[in-house]
Amino acid sequence: MGRERIFNAGILLALLLVPLIAWKMDEPFLITLATKVTILALAGVGLNIALGLGGLVSLGHAAFFGIGGYAMGILASHAQNYEPLFSWPFLFEGSNQMPLIWLVAVVASAAAALVIGALSLRTSGVYFIMITLAFGQMLYYFTISWSAYGGEDGLSIWVRNEMPGVNTLDPIQFFAVTFVILCLTLWSAARVAQSAFGLALSAARQSEERVETVGLAPFKLRLMAFVISGAITGLAGALFADLNRFVSPTMLSWHTSGEIMIFVILGGVGRLYGPVVGAAVYILLEHFLGGISEYWQIFLGLLLLGMVLFARGGLIGALLGREVAHD
Amino acid sequence: MTEPVLRVENLSKSFGALKASNEISLDLRPGEIHALIGPNGAGKSTLIKQISGNLQPDSGRIEALGRDVTALDTVARARLGLGRTFQISSLAMEFSVLQNVVLGALGARGRAFGLFRNVMKDKALLATAQEALTRVGLHEAAQQRTSDLSHGQRRQLEVAVALTLKPRLFLMDEPMAGLGASGSKDLTAFLERLRHEAPILLVEHDMDAVFALADRISVLVYGEVIASGTADEIRNNSEVRRAYLGEEEQA
Numbered sequence: 001m002g003r004e005r006i007f008n009a010g011i012l013l014a015l016l017l018v019p020l021i022a023w024k025m026d027e028p029f030l031i032t033l034a035t036k037v038t039i040l041a042l043a044g045v046g047l048n049i050a051l052g053l054g055g056l057v058s059l060g061h062a063a064f065f066g067i068g069g070y071a072m073g074i075l076a077s078h079a080q081n082y083e084p085l086f087s088w089p090f091l092f093e094g095s096n097q098m099p100l101i102w103l104v105a106v107v108a109s110a111a112a113a114l115v116i117g118a119l120s121l122r123t124s125g126v127y128f129i130m131i132t133l134a135f136g137q138m139l140y141y142f143t144i145s146w147s148a149y150g151g152e153d154g155l156s157i158w159v160r161n162e163m164p165g166v167n168t169l170d171p172i173q174f175f176a177v178t179f180v181i182l183c184l185t186l187w188s189a190a191r192v193a194q195s196a197f198g199l200a201l202s203a204a205r206q207s208e209e210r211v212e213t214v215g216l217a218p219f220k221l222r223l224m225a226f227v228i229s230g231a232i233t234g235l236a237g238a239l240f241a242d243l244n245r246f247v248s249p250t251m252l253s254w255h256t257s258g259e260i261m262i263f264v265i266l267g268g269v270g271r272l273y274g275p276v277v278g279a280a281v282y283i284l285l286e287h288f289l290g291g292i293s294e295y296w297q298i299f300l301g302l303l304l305l306g307m308v309l310f311a312r313g314g315l316i317g318a319l320l321g322r323e324v325a326h327d
Numbered sequence: 328m329t330e331p332v333l334r335v336e337n338l339s340k341s342f343g344a345l346k347a348s349n350e351i352s353l354d355l356r357p358g359e360i361h362a363l364i365g366p367n368g369a370g371k372s373t374l375i376k377q378i379s380g381n382l383q384p385d386s387g388r389i390e391a392l393g394r395d396v397t398a399l400d401t402v403a404r405a406r407l408g409l410g411r412t413f414q415i416s417s418l419a420m421e422f423s424v425l426q427n428v429v430l431g432a433l434g435a436r437g438r439a440f441g442l443f444r445n446v447m448k449d450k451a452l453l454a455t456a457q458e459a460l461t462r463v464g465l466h467e468a469a470q471q472r473t474s475d476l477s478h479g480q481r482r483q484l485e486v487a488v489a490l491t492l493k494p495r496l497f498l499m500d501e502p503m504a505g506l507g508a509s510g511s512k513d514l515t516a517f518l519e520r521l522r523h524e525a526p527i528l529l530v531e532h533d534m535d536a537v538f539a540l541a542d543r544i545s546v547l548v549y550g551e552v553i554a555s556g557t558a559d560e561i562r563n564n565s566e567v568r569r570a571y572l573g574e575e576e577q578a
Contacts, residue, residue: 188443196446200439203430206419209381213417214434214492215405221439 004320008273012186015041015276016179023172031171032243037276037283038178039239044263044275045185046232051261052270053193054225055205059257060116060132063139064230066252067112068105068237070143073155073247075101080158098163098177101238109234110227112139117226121219133254140252154248161242168242178239182276185232190272192228201225233260262300266307268314277315330393331356332496332526333378338387340373347373348384349550355496360518360527362537365547366570371530372414374547375500378528379411380404392495406437410494410525412485414501420474424465424484427473428456431491459490463517478505482514496525503533511536538562546570 015034022030043065050056078085078094085092095101120131144152160168168174192198204211204218211218241247250256259282267278282300289296311318331354340348347370355361363371376382378389380401388397396404405411418427429446432455433439446452460466463483468476476484482502489497502518503511515536518527522540531537537544538558545555546567554564561567 191443191445194445194447195443196433196439196441196449199426199430199446200433203419203422203427206421207417209401209413210417210419210430210488211434212381212401213379213405213411213413214431214488215402215437216434216439217402224440 004271004316007316007320011273011276011280012183015280019172019175028171031175033283033287035171035175035178035243036240037280038175038182039236039243040260040263040283041276041279042178042182042185042239043233043236043260044267044279045182045189045272046229046234046236047260048229048264048270048272048275049189049192049232050226050229051264052274053198053205054201054222054229056121056222056226056229057129057261058120058132058226058229059129059254059261060120060134060136061230061233061260062252062254062256063116063136064109064113064233065237065240065256065260066139066143066247066249067109068234068239069241069247069251070149070155070237071105071108071234072101072161072238072241073157074149075104076157076161077149077155096159096161098161098168098242101161101242102235105234105238106231109237110231112234113227113230114223117223117230121222121226133257136252136254136257140249140254143249143252150248152249154246154250157241157245157247160245174243178243181235181239185235186272186276189232193272197221197224262304264314266304266314268316271314271316274314274316281315329357332392333528334390335374335378336388336390338374338377338384338389340377340382340384346550348377348387351387351547351550351552353545353552353555355526355528357526358522359542360522360529360540362529362531362541362544363547364531364534364537364544369547370550371547372500373550375411375498375528375530379409379498405434405492408492408495408525409498410489410492410496411498412482412489412500412502414504414530416481416485418473418481418484418488420472422473423469424460424471424473424476425453425456425469427484428459428487428491429453431459431488432456435492455491459487462490463487464513479507479510482506482510486514486517494525497521497527497529499527500530501532502529503531503536515539 015038019031019034047061050058075094076096079096082093085094116135120128123131149155162168163177166173166177200211200216201221204221208218237251263275263278263282266281267274267276285296285300289299307314333355335351335353338348338351351374365371373382377384380399388395392408396407429452432452457466460469463486465480465483465487468480486502503514506514511533518540521527541558543556544558544561545552546561548570553570554561554567
């Protein structure tokens with residue numbers, strides 16, 4: 001455990017230092033890149049609770065990412081156009097306040113995860129993958145045809161949303177906001193993994209009948225994991241939309257689900273910091289190899305293949321070895 | 328006579344043309360060990376699965392602890408007080424030994440929705456877990472990874488997890504398998520004491536253990552109970568000798 005802690009601290013430190021140095025050197029693009037890594041890592045941390053801890057291979061997490069994104073897009077577009085979102089039971093004109101947007105994003109994606117999870121978790125294995133994919137694609141096509149909010153073209157927000165006490169237009173300040181959220185989420189995820197719920201959920205992944213035999217219902221545990229997982233990914237979606245000041249159906253496409261899953265697998269399934277490492281490597285590859293060839297994903301594919309074949313624990317597993325049974 | 332703790336009535340289950348359970352009736356009384364024996368493929372595990380709730384019978388009924396549990400699922404039956412050990416270990420292999428037992432203690436508590444407190448620092452759970460490990464003699468292995476345990480130790484851990492649930496009746500599917508001579512002798516002595524806490528329905532191939540422990544024995548062949556009685560009655564039953572024991576003696 002000691003070695004992994006030091007490694008994790010190093011990862012966080014690097015993620016913090018790169019944008020700070022970029023800020024000193026006046027390289028705003030690098031800050032944006034680091035912010036992107038942070039937000040995508042957050043989405044991965046969300047998926048990792050379902051995938052790593054619960055063993056739920058969801059290929060539909062783009063739905064939650066997108067719901068978070070659209071929560072931001074819808075609230076902010078009404079606010080910027082001064083069009084009331086609804087006038088009953090009280091007048092609500094949308095909002096450009098991040099805390100409120102986050103709250104709506106989390107609640108909406110958690111609610112969606114509750115419904116999708118309640119239906120999908122009756123299946124398992126390949127069927128679960130397919131049904132989560134199907135739900136994701138349903139929402140994807142819904143947003144394409146949702147002309148009120150831009151349809152296929154998506155929604156642009158002119159000015160990044162506000163946060164009390166922070167100038168979010170300043171890249172380093174917005175980065176700081178996302179970094180704090182990531183750290184808090186990682187801390188919470190670590191607590192959850194060691195909690196009674198985490199123990200039971202992890203046991204349900206390893207042996208379903210064991211959990212049933214001690215009188216705990218795997219379905220409830222998994223549903224709760226799926227909801228928590230969806231809510232975190234939804235929060236990441238709202239931040240991602242704010243980073244780009246743009247939301248579009250692409251956020252909900254199954255490519256996005258695949259990318260989030262790649263972060264987790266690349267870094268290490270079930271490793272707390274796996275998605276952070278995975279997202280960082282992914283974005284670095286995209287940036288540097290993408291500059292050399294537009295077919296950079298061939299190299300990503302090779303890396304992923306190597307990981308899956310030779311290092312089942314992802315990059316962290318390859319570097320640090322098998323996870324120690326912690327207590 | 329005291330009311331039986333478990334009563335199985337006319338239980339039938341078919342897989343296609345195969346009658347895995349054919350009108351099986353048996354009961355388990357307080358303080359007793361009722362052994363279920365029979366050749367491979369006789370339907371012992373199918374019967375245990377129906378009693379534990381993993382399989383739904385086609386017809387018949389199961390009554391446990393004074394309640395009709397036929398329609399209840401595994402989780403509800405476990406809550407009611409059915410403690411089960413598996414023929415093929417179904418432990419959480421990535422966990423430490425202690426984590427597996429704490430999981431049992433957590434199940435006994437009936438809820439596992441604490442999100443923030445470290446479960447491995449919960450004193451009440453740890454006390455229950457340690458006590459169960461000590462009773463089966465596994466306390467020294469508490470910190471080992473479960474997948475590193477020997478076959479026999481996994482068997483002991485299976486029993487320890489069942490103990491944490493403080494069940495009111497045990498269903499044990501071949502707890503002696505793979506234990507070796509001294510291991511099964513220890514476990515035999517342990518079950519002899521355990522019966523006074525809760526009666527045991529025991530599926531077992533180890534005939535020495537069965538005849539040493541069982542108050543009553545039921546013999547299952549091709550999904551049917553062909554005989555049921557005390558150890559002596561079964562030993563002298565000609566049909567049983569022919570169908571089962573005799574075959575073994577010739578082999």
